[in-house]
Amino acid sequence: MLIPRPTELSIGEGVFELTRVTRITAPAELAGAASWLQNSLRPATGFPIETGPDGAIQLEWDPQLSPEGYTLDVELTGIRIAGGGPAGVFYGCQALLQLLPPQIYRKGRVLGEQWVVPVVSIRDAPRFGWRGVMLDVARHFMPKHDVMRFIDLMAMHRLNTLHLHLTDDQGWRVEIKRYPRLTEVGSWRRESQLGGASYSRGDSRPHGGFYTQDDLREIVSYATDRAINVVPEIDMPGHTQSAIAAYPELGLAREDSEPLGVWTRWGIDDNVINLEDSTVEFFTNVLDEVMEIFPSPFIGVGGDECPKNGWRLDERTQQRKAELGLASEDELQAWFIGRLDDHLSRKGRRLYGWDEILEGGLTGSVSAGATVASWRGMTGAITAARAGHDVVSCPDNQVYLDYRQSERSDEPIPVGTVLTIADVYRFDPVPPELTPDEARHVLGGQGNIWTEHMDSPRTVDYFAFPRLCALAEALWLDGERDYDDFLFRLDTHLQRLDAIGVEYRRSSGPRPWQERPGVIGRPVTPQQRTAYFSPLTSRIEGA
Structure with a gap:
């Protein structure tokens, strides 16, 4: 019936019917x-649904419930929704909507439908406090309207954290008034790589876009009204070529005189920022403006996939390493992340970074509040939790929603390993190796949607759904899971997505317009994945 499945649900006899005179109190x-x-x-109903005293639908507080917990009681004569906080009441309203016919999600009046709700009693609360999605708007810009549509879809599934990946080598998407060239230059690239292979050609089509600060405040307000916290991410010290293109003084010394442009390729860019005090100041100034826009307790600083070879070969960086008394390039990165953490901590915020921030010694370089997003399997989650740091689990081999969905040859631009709905449904953010005390550091989990090969919201729909439905239940449900029962409920839930207009992947495979014939992907065998991650994992375990 509902997705995610409630903790307790009992069905009675009869229905409550929504009519033109139904009111909300x-x-x-x-x-x-x-x-x-x-x-x-x-x-969809065409009913006025006014507010006033003695309404048949009653919204209430219940201090006995957790802030995100709710109860929903439907009787023949009325409906009562109670929550321990605003989020709980909102989730109760979302559950009520799912109890109505799927046509309730349409934006125009639906004739001939009986708007009835079964008599039911629900008691519900989530298992995890961080139930998130990382949305990459840097590789391919997503217009504001579509971001807010995605927020609505998150709220429908009771997901409560939008990790917004705002900057990368291929584009800078947030207006910073102190540094206008970040968007004047860094927000667009001359073309994009078409396909996943190193030899893939460019598409010869400029791509760009950015959000003004007012746009982002609107997004944050819209999300807050839907019980969603927006966590911004400014990725550094790697993944920074769009910033270096705008302000070349941020980069390493170059022998050639031609300035770098915004990167047009996918993958890991060798160009990284330098580690001068002026560069640290530049990015702390950026974070100051970001914090003015986003009230989130967590501020993302990236820290992932930073190539160190440029630092090794750069004479000035080696001098800098000696000045700071550091022994390795990993320690250089840890020093930089530590300066960001100091700045955020003084502002009352918490640093949030990918598990590479473990390299070079997380415990000695950042505050206790620093939080790790564990993406390279669960090794980072285990290491960080044992060191006393909070963790958000998002392992690529379980919840990377840009990964291909089957072995079929017609999957569009297939990358990574196969992740089916069943694979995502089995995801558990808590590594079994942790003790109960260590496990308390696991805040929850999130799915990651990297958009190198998703150049439109329609394509994001295809990769995200219905796998995101499975993830929502995996992060919400506190109890045993039943995949067959989930699939049974998913049949009805897909009718809701149809009514909204979500272009999800059908179980029969991609539709013709969802295919990308002739554009190759980047399949990864288990052996290739092990070869790629093994040296990184060893660095984490030695942190």
């Missing part, structure tokens, strides 16, 4: 939830 503190419910019920 809510205290002033829940006016936002009442307004959202009105706006969700009105379009």
